[in-house]
Amino acid sequence: MDGQFKSNRVTTVAGATPFKLLYDYYRLSSYQERRHQPGVLDFTFGDPHDPPSDAYVEILRESLIPQHELWFAYNLGDAQAVQAATDSLRRYLGLPFEPKDVHLTTGGFAAISVALKVVGDPGDEVVYSLPPWFFYEGTILEAGLVPVKVSVNRETFDLDLDAIASAITPRTRIVIVNSPNNPTGRIYPVETLQRLAALLEEASERNGRRIFLISDEAYNRIVFDGARFRSPVEFYPWSFLAYSYGKTLLSPGERIGYLAPSPAMPEREGIRDAIEALQMCGGWLFPNSSMQHALPRLETLTFDIPLFQRKRDVMVEALRSIGYRVRVPEGTFYLFPKSPLEDDAAFIAALAREGVLVLPGRMFETPGFFRVSLTPTMQTIEQSIPRFAAAFARAAETTPAS
Template sequence: MNTSVARTPGSRSPVSDRAAAIEGVLPYRLLNKFFTSSPWAKRKNEPDICDLTFGNPHEMPQDAYVEALQEATFPRDDQWFAYKQNTPEAQEAAASSLERLLGVPFRPEDIHLTTGGFAAIALALKAVADPGDEVIYSLPPWFCYEPIVVEAGLVPVKVTVNLETFDLDLDQIAAAITVRTRAVIVNTPNNPTGRIYPAAVLQGLAAVLEEASARIGRRVYVISDEPYNRIVFDGARFHSPVEFYPHTLLAYSYGKTHLSPGERIGYLALPPTLPERDGLVGALAALQLAMGWIYPNAVLQHALPRLERFSIDVASLQRKRDRMVDALREMGYRVSRPEGTFYLFVGSPDPDDEAFVASLADRGVLVMPGALFETPGFFRISLTANEEMLERSLPVFAAAIDRSPSTAD
């Protein structure tokens, strides 16, 4: 699909076709509307509002996080705040942590530090795909995939997950692969559904991509978007596509692990099993410079070894999850119990999810409509709201479902 905006011959518009294309994609238009004119935009700063929209903190940050940044701010030498690329101490800490999590022997040189997960995904796409290549991802998606894909000059190809299990639909993915396919984005644990894709599903995906790569005569890569891979519940074992498909580039962000999305640090990791690894290393360094020096700032790199020692309180998130899921189910909502992340993806009792979200906002509860995730009929709740907000929201959810079209007499 061509998302570029048609230009009149001789047009003197100062806006490039690429920028106009990004402005034109549906997710960007919906997100921009949400930022500027939604009930959230109008009411988010009201003192008694229950803001359950974005994964932003609604409590003071952990002392350990503040102390890590404070310590990293104190200079040890005259180069402390100089240009930084990949600080060896930060790479070593990240690689060791990733090896412990996945059982894959990542090395420090496999870690390419970035300004958060956004940059890591964009870096991966630009490293393996050329303008006009296709990138497959599943709906409901993180709403920034399409703008990132289009900015890279690539073509988004969308399939849907199984909306009963929230698992990847491997048949749809296989059918969507063409000679122009270059990458498949996989987000696990998934935002917004909270699904951790099982090992069997990821093994099946690997088989699909091996067969397709051989058939079309070019490698199809996986870009595994894993900012929530430390936020899993009930002792679940997280599996990464890296474990099953060596042609995987892993994108990670610390903004979720520490609930600090405004502090931009993450990385793109190349597994040692990646056959093309050596050829990509130089390309990544060139792109990190050309994309605007997308290395994290010096203080965050210095802090990273300490940041790897702790995370937000996952047990507290699990208690919030259980409280909300149990209460919403008792009210009559359709909601799965997420295995990870800090979101609930809830079936809207009104087929018009945007109207239902507006009715909640009228009563002081702000959530995100499923339309924003290109999956109407749902809405998303963020569990990063504080417990007092969540408790105040429950009577509102109860009143809203009682008055919704699907439950009214």
């Protein structure tokens, strides 16, 4: 686009580092052609690689059959859909959410965007940890807010609470936490969440201004080894929960999720009204009517945890046996191994020459790592192992001896 047609806001958002790297990779590189070439194994994004289930397709098909004249009318939140989402929140998290707390959105993306604007004023700071989801920085900038980044502990992938505390200033308005984390798969433990809550409470009192927490929980139902997920919302009442069905249903292109203020949040009645107003004025950020009609039945479908835990275990064991350093993720469907080359982009290129596509750590503002999606088929995973081994061996040949 010619620069004369760009607003300053567009230029700033488009230039956000992770967004720019992602856009260049997805649109300007040969990725779109390569991913469809025979023999190329694609481990980049969390896209489905198996056909959708017959049950999923049938639910969507039936949701398109009108049952009355307003079936496809404007819909701020179908009552049955909202009730189904509320019931699942209560069931999974054990928190007393009410239907009035649950605002259906066009995926978790919109939920985060709305939450930022509900409590953030232009110039306010938003703290989040690296490695992040691609779009935090761009979404924060689009809202007129200021991103403030801190790193997690690179060995354990735990939140660095001291770094978060040091990053908080009188302008801090929001902290974003993503658990289970994309890309590391880390689920933050109760003790960490309790300490984070105490830290935010103390900082709010010190600054004389409330700090809010946005809990990005797109993967909160994808947890392994029988673990119980504990939400940050449970420990800090001034929290928003953002959820997306695109992960558990393996259908990221079908946009539906929700934003829910904590049921313990004081004065949340006014926030409820503000959320709906922003959804309307932000471009009607409610799911399509057909997706809302489908939601009660979509809630009955379950993610195949045993299959993805098996994929995780096969891949982790294989990569470790080759020599890669990789932590076992506790949730999500990603691995975040250490690159055997300091230059992760160079190693990603080496893997691509072997016919394996993954994403570099620098795309997550964490150079020296790379992300592997586990959504490909088990057959693809097994076929990839000798290729990962070949790329590792070549990297070892080019790495100077210490």
